[in-house]
Amino acid sequence: MNGLPLISILTFLPLVVAALVFGVDRERRQLARGLTLAVNILALALVAALWVNTNPADGAIQFTERHVWIPTLGIEYHVGLDGLGLVMLMLAALVIPMAVLASDKIQENVPLYCGLFLFLQGGLFGAFTALNFFHWFLFWELSLIPAFFLIKLWGGPQRSDAALQFFVYTMVGSIALLLAFLALFLATGTFDFLKLAELARTKALGPAVEAKFAWLGWGAGKAYLVLFIGALLGFAVKVPLWPFHTWLPLTYAEAPTPVSMALTGVMSKLGVYGFVRLLLPIFPEPMQALLTPLLWLAVATIVLSAFAALAQRDLKRILAYSSINHLGYCLLGVFAAASATGTAHDRTAALNGVVLQMFNHGITASLLFCFVAFLEDRSEGARGLDDFGGLRKVAPVFCGLMGLALFSSLGLPGLNGFIGEFLIFKGVFPLVPWAAVLALPGLLVTAIFILTLIQKVWCGPLNEKWARFPDLTYNEGAVVFPATLLMFVLGVWPQFIIAVINPTVAHWVRQLPF
Amino acid sequence: MLAWTIYLSFAGALSCLLTPRANPRATRAVALGTALAGLLCGLMGAVQFKPENGLEVITHIRWIPALGIDFSLAADGISVTLVLLTGIAAVAGVLFSWNVEHRTNEFFAFFFALIGGVYGVFLSLDLFLLFVFYEIAIVPKYFLIAIWGSTRRDYAAMKLALYSFIGSGMVLIGMLAAYAVSGLASFDLQTLAQHSFAPEFQRWAFPLVFVGFAILAGMWPFHTWAPTGHSAAPTAASMLLAGVVMKLGAYGCLRVAMTLFPEGLKMWQHELAALAVTGIVYGALVALVQKDFKFVIGYSSVSHMGFVLLGLVTLNEVGWSGAVLQMFSHGVIAGLLFAVVGRMVYDRAHTRELDALEGMGLARAIPFAAVTFVIAGFASMGMPGFSGFIAELQVLIGAWQAFPKLTVIAGVGIVIGVVYTLKTTATVFFSDKPAPAEPHAHDHPLEPITVPERLGAALLIFCTVLIGLHPRLLLDLIVPSFKSPLFDGLRKVAGL
Numbered sequence A: 001m002n003g004l005p006l007i008s009i010l011t012f013l014p015l016v017v018a019a020l021v022f023g024v025d026r027e028r029r030q031l032a033r034g035l036t037l038a039v040n041i042l043a044l045a046l047v048a049a050l051w052v053n054t055n056p057a058d059g060a061i062q063f064t065e066r067h068v069w070i071p072t073l074g075i076e077y078h079v080g081l082d083g084l085g086l087v088m089l090m091l092a093a094l095v096i097p098m099a100v101l102a103s104d105k106i107q108e109n110v111p112l113y114c115g116l117f118l119f120l121q122g123g124l125f126g127a128f129t130a131l132n133f134f135h136w137f138l139f140w141e142l143s144l145i146p147a148f149f150l151i152k153l154w155g156g157p158q159r160s161d162a163a164l165q166f167f168v169y170t171m172v173g174s175i176a177l178l179l180a181f182l183a184l185f186l187a188t189g190t191f192d193f194l195k196l197a198e199l200a201r202t203k204a205l206g207p208a209v210e211a212k213f214a215w216l217g218w219g220a221g222k223a224y225l226v227l228f229i230g231a232l233l234g235f236a237v238k239v240p241l242w243p244f245h246t247w248l249p250l251t252y253a254e255a256p257t258p259v260s261m262a263l264t265g266v267m268s269k270l271g272v273y274g275f276v277r278l279l280l281p282i283f284p285e286p287m288q289a290l291l292t293p294l295l296w297l298a299v300a301t302i303v304l305s306a307f308a309a310l311a312q313r314d315l316k317r318i319l320a321y322s323s324i325n326h327l328g329y330c331l332l333g334v335f336a337a338a339s340a341t342g343t344a345h346d347r348t349a350a351l352n353g354v355v356l357q358m359f360n361h362g363i364t365a366s367l368l369f370c371f372v373a374f375l376e377d378r379s380e381g382a383r384g385l386d387d388f389g390g391l392r393k394v395a396p397v398f399c400g401l402m403g404l405a406l407f408s409s410l411g412l413p414g415l416n417g418f419i420g421e422f423l424i425f426k427g428v429f430p431l432v433p434w435a436a437v438l439a440l441p442g443l444l445v446t447a448i449f450i451l452t453l454i455q456k457v458w459c460g461p462l463n464e465k466w467a468r469f470p471d472l473t474y475n476e477g478a479v480v481f482p483a484t485l486l487m488f489v490l491g492v493w494p495q496f497i498i499a500v501i502n503p504t505v506a507h508w509v510r511q512l513p514f
Numbered sequence B: 001m002l003a004w005t006i007y008l009s010f011a012g013a014l015s016c017l018l019t020p021r022a023n024p025r026a027t028r029a030v031a032l033g034t035a036l037a038g039l040l041c042g043l044m045g046a047v048q049f050k051p052e053n054g055l056e057v058i059t060h061i062r063w064i065p066a067l068g069i070d071f072s073l074a075a076d077g078i079s080v081t082l083v084l085l086t087g088i089a090a091v092a093g094v095l096f097s098w099n100v101e102h103r104t105n106e107f108f109a110f111f112f113a114l115i116g117g118v119y120g121v122f123l124s125l126d127l128f129l130l131f132v133f134y135e136i137a138i139v140p141k142y143f144l145i146a147i148w149g150s151t152r153r154d155y156a157a158m159k160l161a162l163y164s165f166i167g168s169g170m171v172l173i174g175m176l177a178a179y180a181v182s183g184l185a186s187f188d189l190q191t192l193a194q195h196s197f198a199p200e201f202q203r204w205a206f207p208l209v210f211v212g213f214a215i216l217a218g219m220w221p222f223h224t225w226a227p228t229g230h231s232a233a234p235t236a237a238s239m240l241l242a243g244v245v246m247k248l249g250a251y252g253c254l255r256v257a258m259t260l261f262p263e264g265l266k267m268w269q270h271e272l273a274a275l276a277v278t279g280i281v282y283g284a285l286v287a288l289v290q291k292d293f294k295f296v297i298g299y300s301s302v303s304h305m306g307f308v309l310l311g312l313v314t315l316n317e318v319g320w321s322g323a324v325l326q327m328f329s330h331g332v333i334a335g336l337l338f339a340v341v342g343r344m345v346y347d348r349a350h351t352r353e354l355d356a357l358e359g360m361g362l363a364r365a366i367p368f369a370a371v372t373f374v375i376a377g378f379a380s381m382g383m384p385g386f387s388g389f390i391a392e393l394q395v396l397i398g399a400w401q402a403f404p405k406l407t408v409i410a411g412v413g414i415v416i417g418v419v420y421t422l423k424t425t426a427t428v429f430f431s432d433k434p435a436p437a438e439p440h441a442h443d444h445p446l447e448p449i450t451v452p453e454r455l456g457a458a459l460l461i462f463c464t465v466l467i468g469l470h471p472r473l474l475l476d477l478i479v480p481s482f483k484s485p486l487f488d489g490l491r492k493v494a495g496l
Helices: A006-022 A029-053 A083-101 A110-129 A133-142 A144-154 A159-188 A193-201 A205-212 A222-238 A248-254 A257-282 A284-289 A291-311 A315-337 A344-379 A396-410 A416-431 A433-458 A474-492 A495-511 B003-018 B024-048 B077-096 B104-123 B127-148 B153-182 B189-194 B199-216 B225-232 B235-260 B262-288 B293-312 B317-349 B354-358 B367-380 B387-402 B404-429 B439-443 B451-469 B472-481 B485-494
Strands: A062-070 A075-081 B056-064 B069-075
Touching (some): A006 A075, A006 A110, A029 A083, A062 B472, A083 A110, A083 A257, A083 A344, A083 A495, A110 A133, A110 A144, A133 A144, A133 A159, A144 A159, A144 A257, A159 A193, A159 A205, A159 A222, A193 A205, A193 A257, A193 A284, A222 A257, A248 A315, A257 A315, A257 A495, A284 A291, A291 A315, A315 A433, A344 A416, A344 A495, A396 A416, A416 A433, A416 A474, A474 A495, B003 B024, B003 B077, B003 B104, B024 B077, B069 B077, B069 B104, B069 B127, B077 B104, B077 B235, B077 B451, B077 B472, B127 B153, B127 B235, B153 B189, B153 B225, B153 B235, B189 B235, B189 B485, B235 B485, B262 B293, B262 B387, B262 B404, B293 B317, B293 B354, B293 B404, B317 B354, B317 B451, B354 B404, B367 B451, B387 B404
Antiparallel strands (some): B056 B069
């Protein structure tokens, strides 16, 4: 539109202002916060402008910008948006300001803190719009750096271990991913996602890879499969997929709560995004070949993490496992879409559900972490499941709003959490009935641990220690209220988002080679 | 223009020596002027240089006609890249040696003798001349460490010199053999490269010359001089040692061993790749367990130079251009790391023990050093956006093509690199350990970072980010170089 490179502006605005914010004097906290929020709001406005100007009927990439970068390696500056990218941008534009607003209690070196958040936002915007592997990888890694420091410098008692574990686990995955795409580049001479997907669609990618690595004598299909596993590892760690999740509970628990909001709200989506944008279109056949084990892993992710959440006593750890559980549904949907049998209609339903679930989980989970942040502010850091009790009587508004978010997470119809999971199950059931059935206990256990949480914290006799527990303040309300409203809006009128993603998803399904 | 870098540096060395010992400021001014003039010559030469012409002869003077030895200098994109690196390292080295008070004039005289030798190696076309410059570069090295060094400096200086001389001895034998066997009565590299040596001769001559040079590039298992030398050397010397001297070795491998004996490379390709990858992983693992801050960086250099060697032996153009870019990139990044460790931290804290540094709260005391080290650390671990990434990316592409299994192991090396870099950064600068109640820690706050240090760090950071984001600046120089006749033999063997 108007020839303005909106996506580039959106990406570089936070990065540039981040550099400015780093330079703000340590004592001028309000200035740093104000600048950060101003950029956040501007970014939200830009995303809204993109949203309004997008052509919803067209599922293909829009707003493309393309420049030569390193011609000898086929590397271009190539950005663009489709429905998925747009929804992810919106999520990042919503969650980051929420996290910044929830950071009132951070008083130490505020400019650095705020600058890192802006840096993170810029990195995320870049990663969600890049269409060339090199360009995408740059932002994918770039978003790790601020997250590392936010955990390392402002986290809980075990922050050093948490930050290191987070970074190293992700890096292991990233290197595997990098090697896989370098091999694809060798075989095809391109790093471009769209070109690679086109090659996969015409079933030319597999043979090209085989031809390049034929001298290894691995046999038909093997090299393509190995590359798929490498790339899979990168995203499986990020989402995470069981058994690559072990870094997550410690990280989410030790990170300062606003950072946990950003981690679960947006950064984990980077992983699911990779599954949808890269793995499914570029490796459809290997994904199909490994379908059964992958589905088992997704089912294990869903069910085991729900049980693990049930066993936790720390509120942040419960939410961390719940996050793994919810993203497990997304992966179930993606894998099921690669099933050999099934109609385009079912695949579309499953993938629509996946994208919707990504957005909804982003909003709900970050809202929940936000409530835990408020709870911690009042309890001087206590956040054990058994530390509270009966708070409903002294803080009814707090309780009511957090309860809503919890019910949304549980998947209550009428709230946003329901529709995504419903669509996923609606799609997965006809595609691979057994996986859908096996995943169902996950839903049940989720209900149990969420109700337990409500019961232990809010109901029962009032714990006398918290007799003077203050209710939600206006400032806090201002943070959570818009998100709560959004939960209702999306729950009742999901069409608002589906209108944007459905054409894109339909487009992908047409592109699949089976 | 490029040839002036050599003359200027030697002239600078002499001028520095002639400045009065009692007036270190004058010496510093001369030194900075010389380094800047060298960098400027390099830059102007790079701008005027036309990479598509391949190897461009700059100077050709008959020297010892009877033996076919000429004073001939030439440059292609590879030389220009490395000349630029040398210029940058020289300027940064002077800036980070601003606090040298002990025999300042001699220090800078040796410094520029070394720099002049390095420029000479990168620009020599005549094999004999190249060897002369190569030796000139080694001698000042010894004195810089032995006179101005720290921990176990005599041992380190001796070890470095011995390893270097053994390496050059091997090179000399190979070189003379090539001269004799070819029967061309010429030391001209281009002439010799046109001659196809018998495969049986190449089988032993190639490893002799390659390993001879690779010793100076820190190839495992001949790397042990590097960490001790780096640690003992004064800051500027470590910067030069890791930044450019190790590149001399890699450059020699590419320019001499590989162009003269391409078939030898093909015969030994897999063995050398295995050594390179071992160096990558071993260097990273050893860095992980070091207790001395400078040793961590020293071993990380061994690990990163492994990528250069791996790139060289891939026998494809992506790998080669990755290797050359990695030489540049590592020169800048290692310079920066050593500057932080040696100048910013050691000169203030007077210790390099990680355990001792842990309690000092350095991120608060000298935040500039912390920020610089964080940036250098991320650049060094191969974060996209810095020069190291694009270089290692190309090496890995090249290696995937040639040795897929070793490539995966090299990937493991990168991950270990991430771990030790993060751990060291966290320990030294961002430790949670409370400061010990030692009295002197509070009585003498660390002096603030000086202006020359800031300028030097800014220069190096600028270079790594610039090349990281816009690698074409160098790639457009490097890639066409491999088309020149000098590389005909290699291209033929590689099937390109």
